[in-house]
Amino acid sequence: MAAVKPKRHGPAMDMTAMCDVAFLLLTFFIMASSFKSEETVSVNTPSSISDELIPETDICMVTIDQNGKYYFGVPDPSQRDDFAKALSDEYNLGLSDQEIIKFTSLAEVGVPMKQLKGYVDLNEAQRAKVELEGIPLDSTNLELIDWVKTFGATFSGAKIAVRGDGATPYPSLKNLFDEFGKADLNKFQLITKTEKE
Amino acid sequence: MAEVQVKESGGGDGKVRVKKKSGKPDMTPMVDLGFLLITFFIYTTTFSKPNIMGFATPKKDDKPPEEQEQVDIKVSNTITIILGEDDRVFWYQKPLKEVTVDDLHETDYSAEGIRAAILLKKSQALTPENWTVIIKPSDESTWKNTVDILDEMAITDSEKKAVVDLQKVEKEAYYTKIGKPVPTE
Numbered sequence: 001m002a003a004v005k006p007k008r009h010g011p012a013m014d015m016t017a018m019c020d021v022a023f024l025l026l027t028f029f030i031m032a033s034s035f036k037s038e039e040t041v042s043v044n045t046p047s048s049i050s051d052e053l054i055p056e057t058d059i060c061m062v063t064i065d066q067n068g069k070y071y072f073g074v075p076d077p078s079q080r081d082d083f084a085k086a087l088s089d090e091y092n093l094g095l096s097d098q099e100i101i102k103f104t105s106l107a108e109v110g111v112p113m114k115q116l117k118g119y120v121d122l123n124e125a126q127r128a129k130v131e132l133e134g135i136p137l138d139s140t141n142l143e144l145i146d147w148v149k150t151f152g153a154t155f156s157g158a159k160i161a162v163r164g165d166g167a168t169p170y171p172s173l174k175n176l177f178d179e180f181g182k183a184d185l186n187k188f189q190l191i192t193k194t195e196k197e
Numbered sequence: 198m199a200e201v202q203v204k205e206s207g208g209g210d211g212k213v214r215v216k217k218k219s220g221k222p223d224m225t226p227m228v229d230l231g232f233l234l235i236t237f238f239i240y241t242t243t244f245s246k247p248n249i250m251g252f253a254t255p256k257k258d259d260k261p262p263e264e265q266e267q268v269d270i271k272v273s274n275t276i277t278i279i280l281g282e283d284d285r286v287f288w289y290q291k292p293l294k295e296v297t298v299d300d301l302h303e304t305d306y307s308a309e310g311i312r313a314a315i316l317l318k319k320s321q322a323l324t325p326e327n328w329t330v331i332i333k334p335s336d337e338s339t340w341k342n343t344v345d346i347l348d349e350m351a352i353t354d355s356e357k358k359a360v361v362d363l364q365k366v367e368k369e370a371y372y373t374k375i376g377k378p379v380p381t382e
Contacts, residue, residue: 014224015223015224015225015227015228016224018224018228019224019227019228019231022227022228022230022231022232022235023231025231025235026231026234026235026238029235029238029239030238033238033241045247046340046341046344046345047344047348048248048250048344048345048347048348048351049348049351049352050248050249050250050348050351051248052248052249052250052251053247053248053249054247054248054249055249064340161249162252163247164340164344165340166339166340166341166344167339167340167341168339168340169336169337169338169339169340170280170334170335170336170337170338170339170340170342170343171336173340173343174334174362177254177360180254181254181255181256184256186253186254186255186256187251187252187253188251188252188253188254189249189250189251189252190249190250190251190252190344190347191247191248191249191250192247192248192249192250192344192348193247193248194248195348
């Protein structure tokens with residue numbers, strides 16, 4: 001009787017556990033990351049050595065593009081609906097609940113309040129085509145301050161972040177600081193990129 | 198594959214053996230894919246947060262600058278920096294009323310330029326605790342220039358700083374320096 005030869009296997013590594021780990025991590029990262037909402041205006045901020053990160057909530061953002069137009073945004077998506085409601089009530093914009101939900105998808109707004117209702121109703125493709133005129137801030141119309149004050153009234157302890165394009169001529173910033181100063185808004189957080197030395 | 202191939206030794210009787218498939222699927226490509234995606238997610242989520250720099254403007258005073266209360270600071274404890282056009286920068290250390298073209302020193306935004314000037318003047322200040330930097334952006338300067346200078350304030354540890362507008366005397370000196378007519382208000 002010939003002895004039965006045991007079949008020789010190579011040492012097989014079980015990849016199932018490895019796969020589990022990989023997908024567990026993957027799931028975690030997908031859950032933990034928040035996607036950036038579409039930027040209305042692309043701004044190339046100057047860099048600085050500051051290493052303080054922008055707070056997650058209770059901050060509103062005023063953006064100045066190269067042409068000196070002003071935009072207003074709320075970085076925290078969960079605060080946008082309350083803000084839109086407050087703004088709508090305060091200035092009788094008549095935003096419906098549907099429109100407020102649509103507003104929450106906007107990272108930044110670059111239209112005066114009067115046109116907000118119409119702008120919110122547009123779909124993404126139409127919005128991309130709209131020539132944004134920016135939110136007025138000049139001696140005849142200080143609307144941007146109303147936006148900021150409404151945000152401050154809605155969320156106590158709110159901060160104002162200023163995000164300017166590096167190539168913006170200084171006078172449009174000066175105008176902003178002057179007008180805000182007159183309205184007793186003196187503290188700002190300037191948004192910058194991290195300097196790579 | 199996750200299996201180590203073992204060479205069959207012996208049994209070289211010329212028979213071709215059909216390799217037996219095990220019933221388990223090979224998970225290796227799946228793991229590869231998983232880690233590839235993880236890598237992608239880590240890469241895309243790291244550079245999204247900008248940082249901030251605190252900045253406060255002085256309380257507004259609607260009086261014309263001549264009538265406003267001037268805090269008396271000795272000239273030797275200050276440096277005034279004028280941000281010009283095309284990334285040019287000038288500094289002077291003179292009482293405001295006496296500034297002429299010859300007092301403006303042109304430098305640049307590099308570490309050897311404006312930073313060295315600030316540090317030098319700071320080390321020469323009579324009372325270092327009163328050391329103040331006055332930043333005067335001209336209408337032709339950009340936001341980047343202002344942020345760069347504010348950044349220098351942080352680097353040179355100049356706590357007291359003020360961003361103010363150019364006054365008439367300085368304007369004349371500055372525009373003469375860059376060889377342009379003084380813009381009329």
